Amino acid sequence: MNFEKLTNPLRLELKRGCNNDAVIGGLDKFILKSLTDLDDVNLKRKLTKLFKDYDERTSEERKIIIRECLSLIESNLKKDSHVRQSKISNEVENSLKKTKLSELFIPVQYVKGIGPELAKKLYKLRIETAYDLLMYFPREYLDLRDVKKIVNLTTGENALLKVRIRNIEEKKGKLNILTVLATDGTGFIIAVWFNQGYLKKIFKVGMELYLYGKVQFSYGKWEMPSPAYEIVEEGKEPLNALRITPIYSLTEGLNEKVMRSKIKNFIDSIPYKIFDYIDKQVLERNNLVDLDFAIRNIHFPQSFQDISKSKKRLIFNELFELQYLLLNRKRTFKKLEGYAFTTKNSFIDEFSSLLPFELTSDQLKTMSHILKDFSSHHPMNRLIHGDVGSGKTVVALFASYVAYKNGFQSAIMSPTEILAEQTFKNALNIFKNLNMNIALLTSSTKRKERLKILDDLQNGNIDIIIGTHALIEEDVSFKKLGLVVVDEQHRFGVMQRGALKNKAIQPHTLVMSATPIPRTLALTLYGDLDISEIRVLPKGRKPVITKVFLNDEESPYSLVQEELNKGHKAYIVCPLIEDSDSLEVKSVETLFNKLKNTHLKNYKIAKLHGAMPSVDKQKVIDDFKNGDIQAIVSTTVVEVGVDVKDATVIVVEDADRFGLATLHQLRGRVGRSDLQSYCLLIVRTPSKESVERLRILEKTNNGFEVAEEDLRLRGEGEIFGTKQSGLSNLHLYSLMQEDSITLLEQARSEALSMINKEITWEEERVEELKRIISKKYEDAILLIEVG
Ligand code: ADP
Numbered sequence: 001m002n003f004e005k006l007t008n009p010l011r012l013e014l015k016r017g018c019n020n021d022a023v024i025g026g027l028d029k030f031i032l033k034s035l036t037d038l039d040d041v042n043l044k045r046k047l048t049k050l051f052k053d054y055d056e057r058t059s060e061e062r063k064i065i066i067r068e069c070l071s072l073i074e075s076n077l078k079k080d081s082h083v084r085q086s087k088i089s090n091e092v093e094n095s096l097k098k099t100k101l102s103e104l105f106i107p108v109q110y111v112k113g114i115g116p117e118l119a120k121k122l123y124k125l126r127i128e129t130a131y132d133l134l135m136y137f138p139r140e141y142l143d144l145r146d147v148k149k150i151v152n153l154t155t156g157e158n159a160l161l162k163v164r165i166r167n168i169e170e171k172k173g174k175l176n177i178l179t180v181l182a183t184d185g186t187g188f189i190i191a192v193w194f195n196q197g198y199l200k201k202i203f204k205v206g207m208e209l210y211l212y213g214k215v216q217f218s219y220g221k222w223e224m225p226s227p228a229y230e231i232v233e234e235g236k237e238p239l240n241a242l243r244i245t246p247i248y249s250l251t252e253g254l255n256e257k258v259m260r261s262k263i264k265n266f267i268d269s270i271p272y273k274i275f276d277y278i279d280k281q282v283l284e285r286n287n288l289v290d291l292d293f294a295i296r297n298i299h300f301p302q303s304f305q306d307i308s309k310s311k312k313r314l315i316f317n318e319l320f321e322l323q324y325l326l327l328n329r330k331r332t333f334k335k336l337e338g339y340a341f342t343t344k345n346s347f348i349d350e351f352s353s354l355l356p357f358e359l360t361s362d363q364l365k366t367m368s369h370i371l372k373d374f375s376s377h378h379p380m381n382r383l384i385h386g387d388v389g390s391g392k393t394v395v396a397l398f399a400s401y402v403a404y405k406n407g408f409q410s411a412i413m414s415p416t417e418i419l420a421e422q423t424f425k426n427a428l429n430i431f432k433n434l435n436m437n438i439a440l441l442t443s444s445t446k447r448k449e450r451l452k453i454l455d456d457l458q459n460g461n462i463d464i465i466i467g468t469h470a471l472i473e474e475d476v477s478f479k480k481l482g483l484v485v486v487d488e489q490h491r492f493g494v495m496q497r498g499a500l501k502n503k504a505i506q507p508h509t510l511v512m513s514a515t516p517i518p519r520t521l522a523l524t525l526y527g528d529l530d531i532s533e534i535r536v537l538p539k540g541r542k543p544v545i546t547k548v549f550l551n552d553e554e555s556p557y558s559l560v561q562e563e564l565n566k567g568h569k570a571y572i573v574c575p576l577i578e579d580s581d582s583l584e585v586k587s588v589e590t591l592f593n594k595l596k597n598t599h600l601k602n603y604k605i606a607k608l609h610g611a612m613p614s615v616d617k618q619k620v621i622d623d624f625k626n627g628d629i630q631a632i633v634s635t636t637v638v639e640v641g642v643d644v645k646d647a648t649v650i651v652v653e654d655a656d657r658f659g660l661a662t663l664h665q666l667r668g669r670v671g672r673s674d675l676q677s678y679c680l681l682i683v684r685t686p687s688k689e690s691v692e693r694l695r696i697l698e699k700t701n702n703g704f705e706v707a708e709e710d711l712r713l714r715g716e717g718e719i720f721g722t723k724q725s726g727l728s729n730l731h732l733y734s735l736m737q738e739d740s741i742t743l744l745e746q747a748r749s750e751a752l753s754m755i756n757k758e759i760t761w762e763e764e765r766v767e768e769l770k771r772i773i774s775k776k777y778e779d780a781i782l783l784i785e786v787g
């Protein structure tokens with residue numbers, strides 16, 4: 001019995017406050033069922049008794065029950081811990097014999113040779129299960145297939161040598177230096193290790209070693225400082241040499257050799273071929289190698305060609321699974337019953353006549369998408385994806401206009417108060433001649449006013465409510481909510497997004513995002529939504545001129561002065577509110593004081609940051625809009641949404657502290673009219689990488705291009721805007737390549753034809769696919785269920 005199977009959910013239940021929901025379907029049912037394969041009759045009886053009527057208990061009582069259970073299990077474990085160890089490895093081995101990946105979702109510590117200590121380190125790499133370990137792919141490979149001879153070395157090169165030890169010397173002192181003299185028969189080499197005294201016990205004169213590292217020729221001798229080594233063992237294939245050697249990303253306390261050997265041992269312990277759950281026809285059609293081959297070869301490849309075949313296959317898998325999940329979800333959406341609105345094309349003309357400008361072609365196209373969605377019996381689930389400043393708000397207001405015409409209420413949720421207030425004023429202005437009731441609800445709404453709003457929402461007096469997360473509080477309820485809009489949706493947590501939707505039965509949903517993400521990722525993350533893209537910007541917009549200023553160059557503030565002299569406005573953004581000891585970055589306070597006495601002393605300037613009371617914030621924004629303030633010194637509170645047309649310059653101090661996504665959003669604060677605008681990025685302590693990254697912004701104003709470039713430069717790690725998406729466990733984005741888009745389209749179309757039953761898959765494969773998806777994407781399923 002794997003006790004982790006019990007203790008993990010028990011601990012989770014405690015953490016979640018004992019609502020019997022740590023496991024879907026009820027923790028009690030899960031525990032009672034798991035107990036059936038417990039051999040220890042005594043323990044089984046005790047635990048069963050404790051859990052029998054768990055569901056009827058109060059959460060306080062439940063806490064006691066769980067603590068009791070945990071301590072019973074723990075004391076039992078101590079009693080026979082070594083018996084348990086061997087039992088568990090047997091269990092793992094048995095499950096491996098089935099060689100289905102879905103059976104490898106067991107805690108990684110039970111993989112033979114891993115254990116709790118190493119597991120803790122692996123967790124830091126997000127390796128939690130045996131499956132994760134298998135799917136932890138090398139970051140790169142070293143070609144160590146050939147051994148070099150000392151006589152042929154070139155100084156400065158990296159080389160693999162096979163040598164015999166002739167002499168070992170240790171120099172003790174502040175720095176412990178171990179010097180090993182060795183030869184391969186063609187010459188001598190001196191390998192040196194620092195502060196690794198334990199090596200002295202490992203190395204023996206006469207022993208044979210592989211050494212890998214940089215070689216240097218100095219004072220007539222070949223040297224190798226701190227090389228990687230492996231002892232040659234008779235009749236045993238070396239792990240780290242004579243092969244294409246994988247290099248893994250590591251964390252503190254882990255080294256390549258350990259990582260390599262754990263993964264190798266694990267792979268070798270899988271006795272049978274890994275069951276391939278993708279249909280054979282699909283593999284053939286798309287030229288994909290077998291799963292077993294791909295997994296084994298991505299770690300320990302025979303050739304570089306095999307690596308790329310394996311990568312392709314594994315990326316396909318990842319994409320296919322996600323597309324299967326999302327497309328299924330989309331199908332479910334489409335089957336739901338929703339409100340069919342009466343839609344007339346004349347709505348577009350009526351609405352346009354309320355605006356002071358002409359709509360762009362993309363705005364009009366998106367509006368007709370929305371009309372079409374509204375007129376069907378199924379709820380709309382649409383994403384409006386458009387760069388900053390492309391004019392998404394007005395489209396959302398159009399949607400609420402149509403809802404209003406149909407006698408339904410709309411709710412528009414924004415991530416910040418400043419943005420909510422702005423949308424509110426915008427709506428008031430556009431709809432001023434209609435008999436429409438529009439209200440604003442944020443956490444700073446006064447209690448009395450709030451109660452009135454809640455009342456009016458419930459009795460249907462309010463047509464459009466605009467607000468922040470204050471909208472999803474429990475006591476907010478609607479009479480007839482027909483449309484939900486979530487602006488800057490990536491800013492909300494999964495639960496927040498869903499909560500608004502849950503205030504009605506299948507309302508139409510519109511989510512808006514300016515997060516520029518590569519197309520590949522957009523299709524992947526939003527595969528369950530219909531997407532409208534707004535690409536053209538409103539007429540007359542000039543591209544913002546972006547310039548990176550390194551510390552020793554002229555100050556950007558003369559340009560700020562010029563702009564202010566023309567009657568335009570400026571934002572100056574810096575990373576922190578107050579100076580901090582740990583980071584040498586400009587804070588709002590210091591910078592404000594400095595500018596007030598220097599460059600901007602003749603201008604009206606103000607501070608703005610998140611810690612200010614919201615009335616004060618609003619006052620600053622209002623004064624800025626009407627010209628009483630010419631420049632704002634702020635934190636990134638102005639990042640999303642703020643719309644001031646004659647702001648023409650934004651200065652970002654310590655720009656290298658921000659991600660490109662944030663900077664692009666910040667840049668979107670200017671260039672919102674036909675005036676030429678500027679974005680000036682200051683870097684005080686430039687590094688080559690950060691400057692290269694910032695130069696991307698100089699090159700292009702297009703958010704999508706910025707995203708693609710950023711992805712290319714960073715290669716791996718956090719992808720633009722996905723931090724909160726819930727999809728952080730995509731193992732393979734680190735492997736994504738230029739041609740992945742083609743692969744994505746193949747995966748999507750194969751998933752579609754499978755769902756539409758155009759091809760029939762064997763039942764066993766379908767089952768395995770579903771099992772893997774459900775284990776892997778619990779988060780994602782949540783995201784998709786409620787988002
Ligand atoms: P975003 O897509 O970033 O949310 P907004 O909806 O805030 O963009 O629009 C940016 C600015 O452009 C606003 O001031 C808005 O009134 C204006 N705008 C929107 N559509 C048009 C248009 N078709 N022509 C001119 N200005 C427009």
Ligand code: MG
Binds near residue numbers: 487641
């Ligand atoms: Mg917006």
